[in-house]
Amino acid sequence: MQYTQYFLATRQRSDRACIDIAWIQHVIENPVKEVIQQDGRIRRWAPIREADGRYLRVILLADGTTVHNAFFDRGFA
Amino acid sequence: MKIKYFQDTDTLYIELRSAEIAETRDLDEDTLIDLDNAGTLCGITIEHAHQRANSPSFSFEQIAA
Numbered sequence: 001m002q003y004t005q006y007f008l009a010t011r012q013r014s015d016r017a018c019i020d021i022a023w024i025q026h027v028i029e030n031p032v033k034e035v036i037q038q039d040g041r042i043r044r045w046a047p048i049r050e051a052d053g054r055y056l057r058v059i060l061l062a063d064g065t066t067v068h069n070a071f072f073d074r075g076f077a
Numbered sequence: 078m079k080i081k082y083f084q085d086t087d088t089l090y091i092e093l094r095s096a097e098i099a100e101t102r103d104l105d106e107d108t109l110i111d112l113d114n115a116g117t118l119c120g121i122t123i124e125h126a127h128q129r130a131n132s133p134s135f136s137f138e139q140i141a142a
Contacts, residue, residue, distance in 0.1 A: 006083045006090065006122075015098040015111075037106055039125065061086070068086060069109075069122075071101045 001025065002066040016071065019056065023048045024070050027058040033076075041068065045076050080135065082126065089126035094119045 001021070010016045031044035040062030047053045055076040059069040079092040099114040104121075107129065111120035123130055 004083065004086045004088075006086055006088045009081060009083070009090070013098060015101075039107075068088075074100050075102060 001028075004061065004066060004068045007067050007069060010069070019070055019072075020050070023051070023056055024058050024067060027056050027070075028060065028067075045073060048072075087125050087127050089123040089130060091121045091123070092119070093121070 001024070026048070027044050027046040030046050032047070033043075033045045035043040037043065042060040042062070042064060044058050044060070045055050048056050051072065054072045054074075057069075057071055057073040057076065058067060060066060061068050079095075081090045081092075082088070083090070094113075094117070096113045096117070096119045098111045098119055100112045102110050102112065104110050107124040109122040110118055111122075113119050
């Protein structure tokens with residue numbers, strides 16, 4: 001996986017540091033929902049069993065491989 | 078307050094308060110807000126900042142009481 005500088009910076013935060021890279025990989029490969037943003041970036045969601053089934057949102061750049069953001073999305077339904 | 082600008086993705090991050098973030102929400106597709114457990118705004122992420130916020134140009138002005 002490739003990462004943006006924003007992703008690497010936010011990884012330092014406690015709410016992001018707890019997100020396992022393997023969970024991000026899981027969301028990328030097994031999304032239950034995908035939305036393409038107007039700028040071509042890709043949002044994917046999947047529940048993470050190890051995190052009490054909470055939904056992790058991963059945002060990829062338009063190249064489909066570079067991870068830009070990942071966070072637990074309380075608003076996902 | 079800290080402001081970081083990420084040139085590779087044209088992303089502006091404004092940290093208003095150094096607090097434990099409990100939730101990230103969308104304000105719109107290109108704006109994310111970070112809230113603490115009390116729902117207090119702690120940070121804002123602005124994507125495509127150059128178009129939307131004239132970033133990285135920046136000025137700060139403190140108005141005396």
